[in-house]
Amino acid sequence: MLTARVRELGRRSLMFLMRRIRRNWWLDRVCIAFLVCVGAVFGLSYYFMNVMANVASQRSKIIEDQLGSRYTLPDVFFGFIGYVDLLWLTDMFDALMFVPTVLLVLSHERPWRVVSRLGLAWALASLIRITTVAITSVPDPRPTCKYAEGNVFTTFALHRCGDAIYSGHTLIFVICAMVWASFAPKNIIGRSLTVFVWCLCIAGSLVVIANRAHYTIDVLLAWYIAPGAWFTVAWFWYWHVTRKGRLLRIEFPVEVGRHRDKDTEEMCQRRRMELGLLADGTPFDPAAMYLGLARSREVQDSNTILHQVNEKDSETPEQMGMQDEYLIEVGGTPAVGAGYTAESDMERAFSEDFGTRPQHH
Structure with missing residues (x-):
């Protein structure tokens, strides 16, 4: 019985050591x-x-x-x-x-x-x-x-x-x-x-x-x-x-922003935000991200408008009004002094990297 316990303890110690080497070394x-x-x-x-x-x-x-x-x-x-x-x-x-x-x-x-x-x-x-x-x-x-x-x-x-x-x-x-x-x-x-x-x-x-x-x-x-x-x-x-x-x-051998295994995910996210790093460790550049998303939004809006013009003759007035409202919603710009709009591309990009949504005021 004692021999079996010693072997089990040795096996667990070896597994712990190998896991630590893979994770931290x-x-x-x-x-x-x-x-x-x-x-x-x-x-x-x-x-x-x-x-x-x-x-x-x-x-x-x-x-x-x-x-x-x-x-x-x-x-x-x-x-x-x-x-x-x-x-x-x-x-x-x-x-x-x-x-x-x-x-x-x-x-x-x-x-x-x-x-x-x-x-x-x-x-x-x-x-x-x-x-x-x-x-x-x-x-x-x-x-x-x-x-x-x-x-x-x-x-x-x-x-x-x-x-x-x-x-x-x-x-x-x-x-x-x-x-x-x-x-x-x-x-x-x-x-x-x-x-x-x-x-x-x-x-x-x-x-x-x-x-x-x-x-x-x-x-x-x-x-x-x-x-x-x-x-x-x-x-x-x-x-x-x-x-x-x-x-x-x-x-950060385990995860960007993680100092110890016991750190919570919220703590790691806060460290990444304070350091200006994304989840993959690359520096976060808000200006470059905003300009890139703005360019992609312009392309998306252009394609949507072109699609609207091509199908305009086959749509009823009610359908055209609903589509105009949809275009306004998709192409919404960040509200001044109130953070980003609830469904904007910028907020989705932020959420994917940090797992949280900015708070609206």
């Missing part, structure tokens, strides 16, 4: 190409950030040799936070931030959207760090750091000397926290986990300072730049992806 060719481009941009930005960090490290070695000693710049927080030589704690907080973020992506109903926003924001912040890490060299705050040696293009190291402005570890902390702030479930569990992740982010930043891996200014700059990169990508994504009806399998 399946992509078309355009979206796959887009994600490949995002991955390439992210990889290149991270690689060249490592190259510039090696350049900064080697230049710091030259400066130290010229000075003949290593010294530390004054830092207010160094006086409040004691020195802790436990660099593994800094890397551990990277893992502590990654694990819940990965779980959030796996459980989200629009996972590729989260991945895209995360990758683009991280890549943008990394591109900014490329321009800062090797521009101004400062004495390393950690007395036990090691300088990068060898070819700057093939050397990969963590916690090297000279890799200062600004903190890459804090960048990871804040970007992951921003993912939770934007995409966590809007319930008590989601909000509680978001607060927990932000507490981890603050604790990790303090650990970076305590390990003297960075100056406080490096950590603060990461706190300023990471949210800026995140909201820059969010702005670009909203206006050039969501509002334009692009990358639909990433933006």
